[in-house]
Amino acid sequence: MAKVTIDGIEIEVPDGTTILQAARMIGGDIVPPAMCYYSKLKTSGGYCRTCLVKVSKGSEKDPRPMPKPVASCRTTVMDGMEVLNITSPEVLEARAGVVEMLLLNHPLDCPVCDQAGECHLQDLAYEHGKAETRYEFPRREFEKIDIGDKVQLHMTRCIMCFRCVKVADQITDGRVHGVINRGDAAEISTYIEKAIDNDFSGNVIDVCPVGALTDKTFRFKSRVWYTKPVDAHRDCPTCSGKVRLWYKGEDVARVTARKDTYGEAEEWICNSCRFEHKKTSDWVIEGPTKVDRHSVISANHYENLRLLKASIDRQRASLPHGDKVDLGTGALNPNNEEK
Amino acid sequence: MSEKTILKFSDETAAIAKKIVARYPEGRHKSALIPLLHLAQAEFDGWLSVPAMDCVAEFLSIQPIEAYEVASFYSMFNLKPVGKCTLEVCRTSSCWLNGAEDIVRHLEKKLGIKEGQTTADGMFTLKTVECLGSCGTAPMLQCGGDYYENLTLEKTDKLVDSLRAEGKARVYTNDNPVNID
Amino acid sequence: MGKKILLANDHIEGIRFLDTYRKHGGYASLEKALKSMTPEQIVEEVKTSGLRGRGGAGFPTGMKWSFLAKPEGVPRYVVCNADESEPGTFKDRYLMERIPHLLIEGMILSSYALGAKTSYIYIRGEYFYVARILEQAIDEAYAAGLLGKNILNSGFDLDLHVQIGAGAYICGEETALLESLEGKRGNPRIKPPFPAIAGLYGCPTVVNNVETIAAVVPIVNEGGAAYAAIGVGNSKGTKLISASGHINKPGVYEIELGVPVEEFIYSDEYCGGIRNGKKLKAVVAGGSSVPILPTELILNTAAGEPRLMSYESLGDGGFATGTMLGSGGFIVMDEDTSIVKNLYTFARFYHHESCGQCSPCREGTGWMEKILHKILHGHGTLADVDLLWDIQSKIEGKTICPLGEAAAWPVAAAIRHFRKEFEDFIRNGEHVNDVKHYYRLNNLTAPIN
Numbered sequence: 001m002a003k004v005t006i007d008g009i010e011i012e013v014p015d016g017t018t019i020l021q022a023a024r025m026i027g028g029d030i031v032p033p034a035m036c037y038y039s040k041l042k043t044s045g046g047y048c049r050t051c052l053v054k055v056s057k058g059s060e061k062d063p064r065p066m067p068k069p070v071a072s073c074r075t076t077v078m079d080g081m082e083v084l085n086i087t088s089p090e091v092l093e094a095r096a097g098v099v100e101m102l103l104l105n106h107p108l109d110c111p112v113c114d115q116a117g118e119c120h121l122q123d124l125a126y127e128h129g130k131a132e133t134r135y136e137f138p139r140r141e142f143e144k145i146d147i148g149d150k151v152q153l154h155m156t157r158c159i160m161c162f163r164c165v166k167v168a169d170q171i172t173d174g175r176v177h178g179v180i181n182r183g184d185a186a187e188i189s190t191y192i193e194k195a196i197d198n199d200f201s202g203n204v205i206d207v208c209p210v211g212a213l214t215d216k217t218f219r220f221k222s223r224v225w226y227t228k229p230v231d232a233h234r235d236c237p238t239c240s241g242k243v244r245l246w247y248k249g250e251d252v253a254r255v256t257a258r259k260d261t262y263g264e265a266e267e268w269i270c271n272s273c274r275f276e277h278k279k280t281s282d283w284v285i286e287g288p289t290k291v292d293r294h295s296v297i298s299a300n301h302y303e304n305l306r307l308l309k310a311s312i313d314r315q316r317a318s319l320p321h322g323d324k325v326d327l328g329t330g331a332l333n334p335n336n337e338e339k
Numbered sequence: 340m341s342e343k344t345i346l347k348f349s350d351e352t353a354a355i356a357k358k359i360v361a362r363y364p365e366g367r368h369k370s371a372l373i374p375l376l377h378l379a380q381a382e383f384d385g386w387l388s389v390p391a392m393d394c395v396a397e398f399l400s401i402q403p404i405e406a407y408e409v410a411s412f413y414s415m416f417n418l419k420p421v422g423k424c425t426l427e428v429c430r431t432s433s434c435w436l437n438g439a440e441d442i443v444r445h446l447e448k449k450l451g452i453k454e455g456q457t458t459a460d461g462m463f464t465l466k467t468v469e470c471l472g473s474c475g476t477a478p479m480l481q482c483g484g485d486y487y488e489n490l491t492l493e494k495t496d497k498l499v500d501s502l503r504a505e506g507k508a509r510v511y512t513n514d515n516p517v518n519i520d
Numbered sequence: 521m522g523k524k525i526l527l528a529n530d531h532i533e534g535i536r537f538l539d540t541y542r543k544h545g546g547y548a549s550l551e552k553a554l555k556s557m558t559p560e561q562i563v564e565e566v567k568t569s570g571l572r573g574r575g576g577a578g579f580p581t582g583m584k585w586s587f588l589a590k591p592e593g594v595p596r597y598v599v600c601n602a603d604e605s606e607p608g609t610f611k612d613r614y615l616m617e618r619i620p621h622l623l624i625e626g627m628i629l630s631s632y633a634l635g636a637k638t639s640y641i642y643i644r645g646e647y648f649y650v651a652r653i654l655e656q657a658i659d660e661a662y663a664a665g666l667l668g669k670n671i672l673n674s675g676f677d678l679d680l681h682v683q684i685g686a687g688a689y690i691c692g693e694e695t696a697l698l699e700s701l702e703g704k705r706g707n708p709r710i711k712p713p714f715p716a717i718a719g720l721y722g723c724p725t726v727v728n729n730v731e732t733i734a735a736v737v738p739i740v741n742e743g744g745a746a747y748a749a750i751g752v753g754n755s756k757g758t759k760l761i762s763a764s765g766h767i768n769k770p771g772v773y774e775i776e777l778g779v780p781v782e783e784f785i786y787s788d789e790y791c792g793g794i795r796n797g798k799k800l801k802a803v804v805a806g807g808s809s810v811p812i813l814p815t816e817l818i819l820n821t822a823a824g825e826p827r828l829m830s831y832e833s834l835g836d837g838g839f840a841t842g843t844m845l846g847s848g849g850f851i852v853m854d855e856d857t858s859i860v861k862n863l864y865t866f867a868r869f870y871h872h873e874s875c876g877q878c879s880p881c882r883e884g885t886g887w888m889e890k891i892l893h894k895i896l897h898g899h900g901t902l903a904d905v906d907l908l909w910d911i912q913s914k915i916e917g918k919t920i921c922p923l924g925e926a927a928a929w930p931v932a933a934a935i936r937h938f939r940k941e942f943e944d945f946i947r948n949g950e951h952v953n954d955v956k957h958y959y960r961l962n963n964l965t966a967p968i969n
Contacts, residue, residue: 046710047878049918068917074710097914101883134907137890160876178404179705179876180411182688184886186876191407192389362681364595364638367721372703373686377645399703412705412875413686415645431607432808433764433851435865469689469869470607470808471646474764474849475771484648 002079006030006053007087019072019083020051024262030085031262033095033124035102035209036161037073038264044166045073048159049098050124054091057082069094092128099129102159105139105184106210113157115211117224120263121159142187147177148195150216150275151205155187158212164188164204171268172198188212199238202274206257206265217275218246218254227253229291232283238270244289245280252278258289346390348398352382356398368399375399376410385425386417414468422457422464423507426499427481430467433474442478443467445492449499462503522776522789523750525738525758526731530618536653538660541621547666549741550625553632554674557740562633566736568744570756575601575692575729576807576847577922578831587716588634589724597725598636600627600733601697602643602650605689606807607869608849611760612730614772616643616650619734620657624680626733628666629740631678634726638679642697645686654682689873693921694727695719696875707877708921729847731760752778755830759845761790765852768792781805781827781834782819785852798854802937805834806846808866809926811933812859813843839933859938860945863930864892870927881924884915888931900946909935 003012004022007030013022021039023031032053037045045051051073055066060080069091072083085091103125110116142155160179165188168175177190190196196204204213227246234241246254255274257265277283348356356375363370375395376387383391387410389403396406410416417425426446430439443465447453450463457464473479476488480495487498534540541547553562567582588596600623604612616623623641631639643651658680661667669677688706690696695709698720719725735757739747748756755777764770767785769792775784784790785800794800803818804810821827822841827834829845836842853862871885888911891904912928919925935942 046920049878049880052918071710071920094914094918098879098918101879101914104883104887135887137887159879160882175402176404178408180407181876182412182705183871183874183876184882186882191404191411362679362683364721367702369703370683370701373645373700374684377684377686405703408705409703413645413688414872415687430865431869432804432862432865433608435862436765436851436853436857468687469872470605472604472610472613472644474608474610474851475762477764477770481646484652486649 002077002081004077004079004081004083006083007085013077015076017077019053019055019070019075019077019081020045022077023072023083023085032072032085033120033128034073034262035120035124035159036163038163038166038207039262040264040268041163041166041170041207044161044163046071048102048161050095050102050128052091052094052098054084054088055081056084056088095128096130099125100133100135103129103133104135106159107139107141107156108133113211114214114219115157119211120209140184145193146195146216147190148197148201150202150271151196152214152216152219153188154212154214155189156212157210158188159210160186160188161209163207163209164213167203167207168196168201171203172200174198199270199272200268202271203257203265203268205274206259209263215254215256215274217278221253222248229289231258231286231289233286234273234277234283236270236273238272240267240269241273242267243269243273243283245283245285250280252280252283254278344388344390346379346383346388346394348378348382348394352378353398360399369401369405372399372401372406372409373413376406376416380416384420385423386420420457422462424462424482424502425464425466427466427468427471429469429471429473429477429479429481431470434470434477434479437477439467439478441492442480442490442495445495446499449496462506463499522774522779523758524774525742525747525750526615526622526734526760527618527772527774530614535619536617536621536657538621538657538664541619545741546621547625549737550628550666551672553629553740554672554676559633559635562629562736562740565739565744566633569735569739569747570744570751570754571732571735571739571747572754572756572831573729574731574735574759574847576606576809578845581728581732584716584728585634585726587714588726589717590635591724595638595721595723596634596636597720597723598627598631598634598639599694599697599701599720599725599727600639600641600730601692601694601727602641602647602730603685603689603692603697604647604730604847605644605692605873606809606847606849607866608764608804608807608851609762609847610764611762611772611848613647613650614762615730615734615760616647617653620654621661622734622737623654623730624657624661624667626736627680628661628671628678629736630726630728630733631680632676633736636726637677638681640681640683640701640720642683642685642691642701644691645684648684651682651684658682688875689869690875690921690923693923696921697727698725705875707875708923710920750776752828752830753832755832755845759829759848761829761848761850763791763850763852765850766795766798766854766857767852768795775829777828777830778833779829781829784829784850785819791850791852794852794854796854798856800852801855801857802853802859804843804849804851804853804930806844807849808851808869809922809929810844810846811839811842811929812862812937813841813933814937817841817937818843839929840936843933858945859934859941860892861896863934864889864896866930867892867927870923874923874927878920878924880915880918881920881927884911884924885927887911888927895942895946895949898949900949902943902946904946905935905939905942 001012006023009026011026032051034051035048052069053072054069057063059078144154147153176194180189205215227248230245232245243255244258245252257269359374360368360371379391379395380387392406393403396403428443454465478490479488529535529544563585571581572578685691691700691706693708696706700706715725750757758774759777761773773790786793800815802812802814804812821836831845834843834845867889871889874881874885876882912931915924916928
């Protein structure tokens, strides 16, 4: 077991726990946001950099602070470690910078995006970003493409979290899509026109944090906040059959996996459950879903966000101004290398 | 619907490819992907078409997407057809300080094409590339497997003329002997 | 004349070939090691030598070697990083093409010291002809019993292979290199674990630069103490410097660490002064990623001491007034050089080379290039300089691998030391009306192919 303190809150966690997992065990405002990390997908995380935190004390044994902010999703806790997240203005400023980068090539058109209301990037930008973008160049754009008859890929909205690639690698066999090109030309693609077709391919929709991969059987059928989620199950030969039904009036508008507080699927579901069972009679209804803080259909969603944002803004206001951020932080200075 | 083109390595190339695969431990044959893509590019007209990449994927028993992912990451792999000689002019700092831009402009004029284009006769493709590690002998360009260094406009002219006379450039393969003086 | 230990024989005709190399003392080090030294003793000598990684980071090699995990029954690998791609750096290419056997001898010694049975030299794809030279030299070594089974009857076996890359600067980062060697995209890994614990194929691996591995040969031959006697402070031994730019004698020079920068630039033994009798304006001392310094700060430290070619002296003053030795890519600029334009070539380079894995680098490098492109064509505003400064600060230290820093530092240093030039350029620069490049969608991203 290791004792770790995050923003002044102490918790004891099993060895091998990451800072992010430890923070999730504590819960609340001190949990760093995560756009690419997905606890059910191996080797996910570390890419988006939104979960950066400051390690102000490495461990009891080696109390030195870590020289750079670290990705909390990929950094394991050490006994005695002290971590600053929302109590560090430096972290909040760095995170705002990351949000700006993520939005650089992402269209700012939430009102016309089908993901609006359940988009993690939308929430992230609202909670941790700044009011305006300073980017003045055109954003990259792609045509929408169908990867199979049920899933649509719109690369224009992709933030390169790589979750969908990991889903294909880890829960389906014979991955046919991946990352092609490099740098800011990189894209998720099948390269040649090819359908992603296997029993679990629909899960790429659930793991996508933005509106890049969407369910064609649901696209623009309804705004998500006009639908009502209900947990249900069926006896499915392929998957657990535990799903969430999204009702519009009397009709099942779509079927998704059940998602936890952090928007992660609790269990993967098969395409048959997702796309082919859209009648109430297909399902045993368990009852209305308990709606979490991250949903626009939760009570006081935007009020809660406003309060969180106000608290973050207060932290940020305590940042000293000017160009003090540079001039060789310790680790980067060659003179410090051997110390 | 037209039938899918299937490419196969020639026997010689397949033999080289097998030797390359043998360099890696059991089960790690995917390590041969980049060397084999080079072989495929050399064998199949200097660029990697989908069938060319599929040929490599098949040879290594990997998913085709793995070959596409890798081929599109590295700048030396051409995913579109190129001319017989690709003139790759370095444009980073030291080369720029020593007149790389003049070389590019001169070549554009001489070949009648813009950077990134191929001449109508399919002989030359003109590209600018990032640092090729020839900063002390700048400006320079690479064509095929060779470096042409300390370029002047006159030397560039001569090079183009001699390449045109030879009709082809040396290509990257693992079995193409280089004259070592 | 400084002492040369790597390039002492580089001008001997035929030194590329085994016979001549052996005639001039080649493979004596290997014979000595295999006959009379244990692997541990070699590691000790390397520690004693004070040798630091010559690829740019300057991490003590002996320490890196001692971190290597040695679990029973798991193979270990030595991988040579010959992916030399840092703009301004061409020393490894020179060494490999002139004296390939020096690297091969160093690889055998390092593999013996670290217990590797298979080793790889990963060389950038553009160095295609150099790879051929290495392969021929390796063939010679196999034929002479210097590679393969039971090397020199010592019972030590080693296979050595050359692996060529295919054009990606990022593969010079050691974990990206290992990914590439495994046949994948050159995406740097998230650390820990470090390669010493889980490197190539998940096995303990040491990745060292060409020059570092070559330096093991004289260290074994003459002893670590003799190597450590050369140099100054914690900068031991000699360093290959790639000198380029506006100088009379560009080329690769082996220097004893501690040579004054002024001597290096102006003496006929080295760069031979600025070309065409012009004045010195600025120097990028260690490859494109290290901070550029203006004349007064490269020749002398802020305290007025003569600046020396050493890790400590070049680093004196931190990034406020100092720089880094880096990979030793020494780019000299004369008084007529536009710092703004030079910076643009660097920014374009890093944009082109970003792997695209993590967001600050993927998005930020392109953004900086676009702003510099805009300034360069007379469309910049004074606020753009502050914006550039802010963007680089949002990249530095926030990324998976050091490419973020490498992209941020040149921008920061150019603005720090030459801000006025940016402002003058923006006020008085030529205004090009037809700047469509970055305002067209299809040109937004780096042309990969």
